[in-house]
Amino acid sequence: MIDIVVQALVNGLVSGTLLAVPAIGFTAMFAVLRFPNFAVSGIATLGAFAGYLAYGAGLQMAGSLVVAFVVAGAAGLLFDEVAHLPMVKQGALPAAIASIASGLVLENLVRLGFGNDPRGYDRPIARDIRLGDIRVSPQQLETMGLALALMLAVFAILAFTRIGKAMRASADNPDLASLKGIRPERIAMIASFAGMGLVGVGGMLLGLDSAIDPLTGTRILLSIFAAAVLGGLGSVPGAVLGAFLIGMAEELSVLAVGSQYRAAVGFVAILAMLTLRPRGLLGERAY
């Protein structure tokens, strides 16, 4: 029994790493823009399809990820500028509701172009490597490596670059930040672009090993939210921690209550967290 639990934890670690990428994007946008952007569902799908087209057109993996990032980021920025941000002034809720509609728009645009059939990246699949009783897939290691590299890059940018510092300052205290000459509109645009870019890349990474269709993003929406809420909405390290926990909890739930209730794990985690420690494990700080 122990070996299957360990194996489940390893599987959860892998899926948690992939989940962390869109979760970082979501939580970073929340930190700066102050509304939960439900359009992540549609953007993740869009990113997955953009990467799919790029990969099919002969680009390497890294190049395809860049395409996914840029397309998703640009779409995210467009929707934020046109549909969400003008409404934030009236409060977070109208913007959140508009973002649900935006997600639906993107999902159906993808459906218009590609239909409902699932598609797979044309990527060779290898047998797993066995380390004792535990097995891991070489490709998942590769995808996991890409996700980890991306996360490190995000942390480095937030910690060391001028833009990163400005974003943190703006998230912590927008008024103070603008006094210091940081232009909030600009920070908002960067957050929209980079945050949704990460969500798009996340959609592609999660689709790499399985298949993608217009509902790809919708399926992971609740897990992304759960990861962000668990770590504390707006906290980037929190989102990473939350994603690992959700990833592992989802796999363990398969052993405990059966796979059919996996989607409920995120909900239960959110509810428990909000009841016991509403600010999340690491608190609502951007960094």
Added chain:
Amino acid sequence: MPSYLLFIATIGGIYGLLALSLNLIWGGAGMVNLGLAGFFAVGAYASGLLTTAGQVPIVAGWMAALVAGGFAGLIVTLSTTRLRQDYLAIVTLGFAEVVRLVAANEIWLTRGTDGISGIPGPWKSALGQNFNSVYFLIVVAALVVVFLVVRRIDRSPYGRALRAIREDAQVAQVAGKPVLRFKTEAFTLSAAIAGLAGALYGHFTSYIAPDLFLPLITVYIFLAVASGGTGRPAGALLGAYLVMTLLESSRFFVEWIPGTTAVQRAALKELLIAVALILVLRLKPSGVLPERIPPAPRPATGASS
């Protein structure tokens, strides 16, 4: 054609109940419920199960749906009323998903994805062809009752307190309003109305299944409330029929777009709804019937009326 219109009008009335439910908390207290479809389902299942497996009278089933919906609402708000509204949005979204999972998997109770068929309609066999007309009147009656209740709340001191919470919960708190209790009560009542709508739906179509309660219904209702005018029950009701009209008429006109496959036409329809919601929120946030804030009663001072 008339019976088709009657059918649409009845479903529109049920959407109207959902819109009133959402308007009570969104327009009233500035709370949001992205799990409307979940509460709709809870009510539908409560009544559907009790009247088929449980053999209770239909009216008792409807009462049970009210209670079950309200109870689910109470549970969901208890953990989130203290928090920012964005959390409630996320929790309710998850709630609807979990309701669907339970309905699909707990076969001993809900008959799983088979769904529950043969839900009795009131006097159905006696009415025959007239059932749809009578049922439409029942839905209208339910609408009127709920409408009067929510309008009464809207115009009462209680409603003003809710609106104060919507505008600024902290100020309301300072002003001595029991914000937490008010929010919980409003949400519970709203969820109960959604539950009743679910029961009315189940007894009308005679069939419910997990697939009926997809999140898309929630989007329809948000469009209804936003377009009709948040904060005004009549607006919500009008909005529900606007959405129903849009949904059904789009069925007719997408057929005329040349060179599209059926999948594309279906995608266009959903696209249309989503774009409409964004446009309404962006361009006409107050809706067709904007909110009227009734003036607070002033002490009569003789001259002024």
Added chain:
Amino acid sequence: MTKTFRIGRRAALAGGVAALASPAVVRAQADPIKLATLTPLTGAGGPYGPVMAKAAASVVEEVNKAGGVNGRRVVLVSEDDQTNPEAGVRAARKLIDVDKVSAIMGTWASSVTTAVAPLCWESKTFLCTVSGADSITLLPHQGYLVRTQPNSKLQVMRVGEFMLSLGVKKVFTMIPQTPFTQSTFDTLNAVLPKGGATHQSLIYDDKKTTYRTEVDQALRASPDLLLAGGYTPDSVVLLKDLYRAGFKGKVVGFAYSINQKLVDQVGQNEIVEGVYTFAPSSAEGSTAYDKVKAAVGSANPDPYTCQVYDHASMVLMAMAIAKDSSGTAIKDNIRKVTQGGGKTVDNAVDGIKAIAAGEKIDYTGASGPCDFDEKGDILDCKFRYEQIKAGKFTVVKIA
């Protein structure tokens, strides 16, 4: 509706003197007969519905070219049920009340069929379905329903017998929650022990993007055969994860999910090498089947497509026999078309001609013999077993 009116007027003008003599009769003849498909164009059934609608349209087109039915043109209305009973009910209402169709064909998801069926029998509209859930033909449909899909119990019984014929001892079923999940378990638990095999099972969430943990759980039982009971998207993921885990046993799946699309999506032949598929057999090699191939432009149309082709053909021929196009006429006459001996026909055009010539006919369609019992279930159905070899489906047997 404008369209109907225009055609009506044109026909009336062309009719000239005859129109003046008996306008009512001519108007009736000019009014087209209306039929509908209600298939999933979006949602889980999205991959199947569009082709199904196309197959029905091809039958209608051919019949119209040959002069229609009872001297009237046939119009096919296609609606989307979104694989969702609520949308299905609304669409069916529109078809019944606005279009006034005599028959609705092709409902796919069992939940949609169960929801739509009461509307049909209450309005005396005939319903042809491809849904397999056992409960459907047990509804009080008063004869207004037939299905061309064998019910799930019969299907699973045959698949169980097939597994035993492969000489396996330990069977494991991985399946999402569907209307036939429980019936699959019950049937296999009854059939397999009779042949000396054990059966274990696991229900999975069909929305997941990886099934590593589920596969681990299944493989702990060290099965020598795994039944993959899902739909195409989740089966793609499942088969990849089985391959990664190094599963060496046999895999059996339903052909509606393990199809050419799945092989293309997996994109790597060794992953699906040796996988067995199982389906109610289409009448492959028959001319009806060839017609479906040509109509939908596919080398191996799925069984649903074949079944909807048969729905349209049977309904039109039943109208021809009845010399009436109402739903009740279809109900009362459909078995005169499909069974009881007579000249074997495999398409509606020939059938209608034979009927006009006063011959007795027995339709054998693209999906099979199409004979129904009094509940609307098909009486006899051949099953087709295939195996994937080097990315191609090769027939093991049809029995």
